[in-house]
Amino acid sequence: MARVRLVDVAERANVSMKTVSNVVNGYAHVQPATRARVQAAIDELGYKPNLTARRLATGRTGMIALAMPEIDHPYFAEVARHVAEVASDHGYRVIIEQTLGDETAERAVLRDRDAGLVDGVIFQPLRIATLDIARFHQDLPLVLLGEVEAPVTTDHVMVDNVRGAADATSHLLAAGRTRIGFLGLVEGDITATNSRRLLGYQEALVGAGVPLDPGLVLTTSGFGSDAAAVAVDDALSRGLRFDALVCRDDRFAIGALTALRRHGREVPGDVALVGWDDSAMAQWAWPPLTSLAPDKHELARVAFELLLERMQGTTGVGRHRVVPHTLQVRESAPGA
Known part of the structure; x- marks a missing residue:
């Protein structure tokens, strides 16, 4: 089949080739009815843009990279979904890359692996230094996510983690909790988030x-639910008293x-729990988790x-942007 x-798309939609190109490349200034007609022709004919030809003709591939530490972490997975949806609305596709916080992999995101393949990168690094980010990304359009220090020339989108944790803690205080623990610090953690x-x-x-009671700040051996459970087991076995926990994320909760x-x-009778990220698991836990909810769609849209x-x-x-958050109150930590 040829x-x-x-x-072919232009003839089927009865528009110019330039109009088809504008639709394919996600340009905003196309009438909705025309865009719909062109898209219908694309779908009907099964047109697939030639990325090499597109790049030669326009200097663009119509693709971006999204590089994140863990693609199986609920928060990162949900952010990735929102980025893909927003990008699609603008005619872009997304390549998702997992770095696992490895410095070599993070350098590759900016230097080797995506050279010539994508038009830009949205990137949540953990280890790479600010000067290295500035040196390696050079002319590649880049937006950073997370707590990393951004170079002066690099855009950065983040959540206010200080304010969010304060809001979660204040919610528990307002509900009458007096021995509130923090779960928790992670051994060997090199991020600024915690x-x-x-x-x-x-x-x-x-x-x-x-x-402040330092004994109420619990330390875990890792980032998973199992490590959090061990830390709480240990605290309870030692006789530590607490009536609430602010948890690092929903997995810890x-x-x-x-x-x-x-x-x-009993939760919340004996101990109230607040998670973080408002992932899907928060709603389906029992009891359902109160969780600090960053606006993940807004994060993706702004980035x-x-x-x-x-x-x-x-x-x-x-440019530095902070996206809003809310506290989704459920049965694990009801209000006053």
Whole structure:
């Protein structure tokens, strides 16, 4: 079967080849009715753009990379879904890459692996240094996510982890909880996320006149639910008293639920739990988890639109954006 060409789509939709190209490349200034007619012709004929030809003709591939530490982490998976949806609305496809926080893999995102394959990168690094980011990404449009320090020329989108942790802790204080623990710090963690959430937790306690108790800050051996369960098991076995936990994420909250159940503690009667990320598991845990909910769709939208502006030629200093969050209150930590 002969390859379907751009001119074939143009003839079927009764538009110019330039109009078809504008639709394929996601340009905004196309009338909705015309865009729909062109898309119908593309779908009917099975047209697939030739990326090599597109890049030669336009300097673009119509693809971006999304590089994240773990693609099986619920938060990163949900962010990836939103990025893919927003990118698709603009006519872009997304290549998803997992770095596992490995510095060599993170360098490859900016230097080797995606050279010439994508028009831009949305990237949540863990280890690569600020100067290396500035050195390696050069002319490649780039938007950073997360807590990493961004070079002065690089756009950065993040959640206010300090404020979020303070809001979660204040919710528990308002509900009458007096021995609130933080679950938790992770041995060997090199990210800034936990330290900022710990700071927010501490600021809320100090602001409420509650003395800080270092013993209520639990440490885990890893980032999974199993490590969180072990940490809570150990704390309860040592006789540590607490009536609430602010958890690093929903996976930690699930681990805490398991450990508390093993020790005969009721949630929220004996211990209230607040998770983080408001992932799908938060709604289906039992009891359903109260969870700090970053606006993941807004994070994806802002990141992609900043990237799109860079890909279209915007220059200048990096822009810093903080997306909103809410506290989704459910049965694990009801309000006052």
